[in-house]
Amino acid sequence: MARGGVTTDGPGTRPGRLKVFLGAAPGVGKTYRMLDEARRRSARGTHVVVAFAECHGRPHTTAMLDGLDVLPQVTRRHRGADFAEADLDRVWELRPQVVVIDELAHTNAPGARNTKRWQDVEELLGAGIDVVTTLNIQHLDSLSDVVEKITGVPQYETVPDEVVRRADQIELVDLPAEGLRRRMAHGNIYPPEKVDAALAHYFRLGNLTALRELALLWVAGRVDEALRKYRDEHRIGRVWETRERVVVALTGGPEGATLIRRAARIVDRRSGDALLAVHITRSHDVAGSSPAALAGQRQLVESLGGSYHAVVGDDVPAALLDFARSQNATQLVIGASRRGRLRRVLMPRGVGETVVELSGDIDVHTVTHERAGAGRRWAAPDSGLPRSRRVAGPAAGLVLPLLLTQVLRAVSDPLALNLTSEALLFLLTVLGVACIGGVVSALLASVTTSLLLNYYFVPPVGHFTFAGTNMIVAQAALTTVAVTVAAIVDRSMRLSRRAARATAEAETLTSLTGGILRGERTVPVLLERTRETFGMDGIELRRRRGETDCGAVGGPSPDRGGESDEHETKVAIGDDSVLVLTGRRLPASEHRVLTAFAAHLTAAVERARLAEAAAEVEPVKAANRMRTALLAAVGHDLRTPLAGCWASISSLRSSDVDFSDEDREELLATAEESLAKLSRLVDNLLDMSRLQAGALTLRLEPVALADVLPAALDTLPDSPPQTRVNVVTQGLDDAPDVLADPPLLERVLANLVSNAVRHSPAGHPVTIGASALAGRVELRVIDRGPGIQLPDRERAFEPFQRLGDTDNTTGLGLGLALSRGLTEAMDGTLAPEETPGGGLTMVVSLPAAAAPPVRG
Numbered sequence: 062m063a064r065g066g067v068t069t070d071g072p073g074t075r076p077g078r079l080k081v082f083l084g085a086a087p088g089v090g091k092t093y094r095m096l097d098e099a100r101r102r103s104a105r106g107t108h109v110v111v112a113f114a115e116c117h118g119r120p121h122t123t124a125m126l127d128g129l130d131v132l133p134q135v136t137r138r139h140r141g142a143d144f145a146e147a148d149l150d151r152v153w154e155l156r157p158q159v160v161v162i163d164e165l166a167h168t169n170a171p172g173a174r175n176t177k178r179w180q181d182v183e184e185l186l187g188a189g190i191d192v193v194t195t196l197n198i199q200h201l202d203s204l205s206d207v208v209e210k211i212t213g214v215p216q217y218e219t220v221p222d223e224v225v226r227r228a229d230q231i232e233l234v235d236l237p238a239e240g241l242r243r244r245m246a247h248g249n250i251y252p253p254e255k256v257d258a259a260l261a262h263y264f265r266l267g268n269l270t271a272l273r274e275l276a277l278l279w280v281a282g283r284v285d286e287a288l289r290k291y292r293d294e295h296r297i298g299r300v301w302e303t304r305e306r307v308v309v310a311l312t313g314g315p316e317g318a319t320l321i322r323r324a325a326r327i328v329d330r331r332s333g334d335a336l337l338a339v340h341i342t343r344s345h346d347v348a349g350s351s352p353a354a355l356a357g358q359r360q361l362v363e364s365l366g367g368s369y370h371a372v373v374g375d376d377v378p379a380a381l382l383d384f385a386r387s388q389n390a391t392q393l394v395i396g397a398s399r400r401g402r403l404r405r406v407l408m409p410r411g412v413g414e415t416v417v418e419l420s421g422d423i424d425v426h427t428v429t430h431e432r433a434g435a436g437r438r439w440a441a442p443d444s445g446l447p448r449s450r451r452v453a454g455p456a457a458g459l460v461l462p463l464l465l466t467q468v469l470r471a472v473s474d475p476l477a478l479n480l481t482s483e484a485l486l487f488l489l490t491v492l493g494v495a496c497i498g499g500v501v502s503a504l505l506a507s508v509t510t511s512l513l514l515n516y517y518f519v520p521p522v523g524h525f526t527f528a529g530t531n532m533i534v535a536q537a538a539l540t541t542v543a544v545t546v547a548a549i550v551d552r553s554m555r556l557s558r559r560a561a562r563a564t565a566e567a568e569t570l571t572s573l574t575g576g577i578l579r580g581e582r583t584v585p586v587l588l589e590r591t592r593e594t595f596g597m598d599g600i601e602l603r604r605r606r607g608e609t610d611c612g613a614v615g616g617p618s619p620d621r622g623g624e625s626d627e628h629e630t631k632v633a634i635g636d637d638s639v640l641v642l643t644g645r646r647l648p649a650s651e652h653r654v655l656t657a658f659a660a661h662l663t664a665a666v667e668r669a670r671l672a673e674a675a676a677e678v679e680p681v682k683a684a685n686r687m688r689t690a691l692l693a694a695v696g697h698d699l700r701t702p703l704a705g706c707w708a709s710i711s712s713l714r715s716s717d718v719d720f721s722d723e724d725r726e727e728l729l730a731t732a733e734e735s736l737a738k739l740s741r742l743v744d745n746l747l748d749m750s751r752l753q754a755g756a757l758t759l760r761l762e763p764v765a766l767a768d769v770l771p772a773a774l775d776t777l778p779d780s781p782p783q784t785r786v787n788v789v790t791q792g793l794d795d796a797p798d799v800l801a802d803p804p805l806l807e808r809v810l811a812n813l814v815s816n817a818v819r820h821s822p823a824g825h826p827v828t829i830g831a832s833a834l835a836g837r838v839e840l841r842v843i844d845r846g847p848g849i850q851l852p853d854r855e856r857a858f859e860p861f862q863r864l865g866d867t868d869n870t871t872g873l874g875l876g877l878a879l880s881r882g883l884t885e886a887m888d889g890t891l892a893p894e895e896t897p898g899g900g901l902t903m904v905v906s907l908p909a910a911a912a913p914p915v916r917g
Contacts, residue, residue: 077186080230081165082195085276086269088250089236091195092116092163096125098193099161103129109159113147119249129161137170144170149181152190159191165225166200166218179220196220198276211271212263213835226283233280238269239895246897260897261832261841308385309362309394311340316396316430317358323428324394325365336367339384341377353656360664378415385423393420397429454498458506461490466513473518483518488539495546507540584665591658597644602634602666632659634666705735759887763798763910764806766831766840773810796831798910799838805883806907809891812880813842813903820846820901838909845900854893880905 080098082091092114103109111131116122132152134145146169147162167178175181182192199208205216225231244250245264309324311317321338328336340355359369374380385393398411417425469483487510495503515525592600628646631639632655640659647655709732712718713725720728770793817827825845832839849857858877884891889907896902
């Protein structure tokens, strides 16, 4: 037997079974659960050996090895280092029933049987040996790039998804992100010296939450695949309401948006899992189906979190229900019939009634709308024949029978032709006319042929004879054959033209998409592409009031000698614009493609307007941030130096106290220091004012955090500040320079450190650390104070409030608001995080002055 391309050479009659314990990140407990599974199987009498288990020195995990048959590991030396690997040779000698081997994505050291450990596992499975292993979600090949974008850490060891999908059991070892961070902070995962770095980088709350979601979604997808496979194998057609899935049927009519929104509300009310929109495309044209409407409805579905599907089928109810059952849908939303009263009387069973009758376990919602019962606009069928053949057909229906009559009268006697042969020749003539001119020409030729055959060749010759059953049957057969052949010709021509038109439309739209992707300015590219595609002389995008929006594209119309036959074709673009094409008159067959072009133009124009509006708002937002920071600084930072200076001067002017020379010098020094601080603050505020007015730009320059931090600490009221602040020099010295304005950055750090010092309990110094991640530098100010509850974290950045701080004498509550405003002005962010073990961490993220080197 074979599994994964490995031939079974063991005594087993079946491939081994694979069980994978899957986790979102290191430390969730995969190895512990794997060893617990091994102990459980061993207690049942199963021969279990542990080939490799990486316990990372964790005492609880190591204790799980007691009582298990643990094989000694082999040591391989590579580049001066020793690597411990599983001894597969010993496993092959023992041939156990179950092998426990940790870390499926591990890369073996050179000299091993296989390059990857998952290849070792494949061999064991092929030999009929069951394997229990572990894997983190970031090591799946299909998700490694996604994980790298989230965490900034490349994944060099991956496992093909197919290897894991073939596992007989996949068990998710789940742990909330906060719980994992607490486990890390308590030292249950990494040694103490690695905890801070891990929490600041890979084990950040956002990273762990994203990885957990990836793991949950991947496992849910595998469960859904297993359920679908089980239903297919057991031929279960009934709907199993494991998850609410709502399918909405779209016809391309104007009622589509109403149906989609109603279906979305059903999904929300029932906590549904998915919204699926489906359009059944028939092999023949259907009146009322608009490609532009379908494109807009598709965008609406996707904006509501659903998915759009197109299914080909002439039997609409059967195709619709087959799709719903294939998706295990529980709800089906259809629109009320648009058929008029006459059609409902003649055809009482429509699509909706048939769907309800055949729906079975699927609940069907029939939604009324403004077009219900209004009827469909009837369109005359297109024969598919060119104009020349539509003209030549009737002429041939009259002329060819006459010519054949003359020929037969001349050659019938010499050739001894009887009536049967003459009738067959006339039949061939009718078929030829049917191939030339279609149904109408075939009817005309059949009538002409029957009259000529009756008069000239049916006895008595020279008289019309219509009596007798044979003549009636012959005439009916001739007419039926002619009409049938003509109908087949008409249908084949229509299908041929439709296929050619569809091919041309697809090529045109492909060219349109390519032009959009290659063009730098979407709207002008679309306009020029539209003009070239339809061969028009000019094109422009106008406002409804007649003003040109994007300008005319193309040169002036050619001179036609004073007799201009230019025609304007207008298509609505959004609510307030219209696309005007000047030149030839477009046939109806080209309007559908033009409508698709217009839909693309509508989206492009809307995107251009949104981009323009965003560009106009951005300077206002920047000025507002600077204005907020300026006002906050005036009220918050000028107060302290003014108060110190005021107190010193007031004391010196007092006549009630006789100061000594030392006291006088101390008061003068205090006043001088306060005035110096005030001067620096005023200079900074003036620079910010000029920046707001557009007269001064930010002096962004490379700044070393280790250089700016001491200046920020000097401004703290406590003296010396180092008695309460512990600077983590390892991260601070190794971090790259940031791109910032030094005075502004100094003010941000001073405010954050002051806030942290004020809330830290005695004996718990504030920690300041820095790290680089994905082209940015993160500075963390960590305290062990009471912290801030999650609902109140954003409110902490609002001015003039202090979130439970009863001491209102140390400031106006503007420190955090000021810090965030200044940070955002420097293209940075300021966000709060919970400190593991209690407290608050303020994270300042600024762009790095130069990208850090990539470490392999």
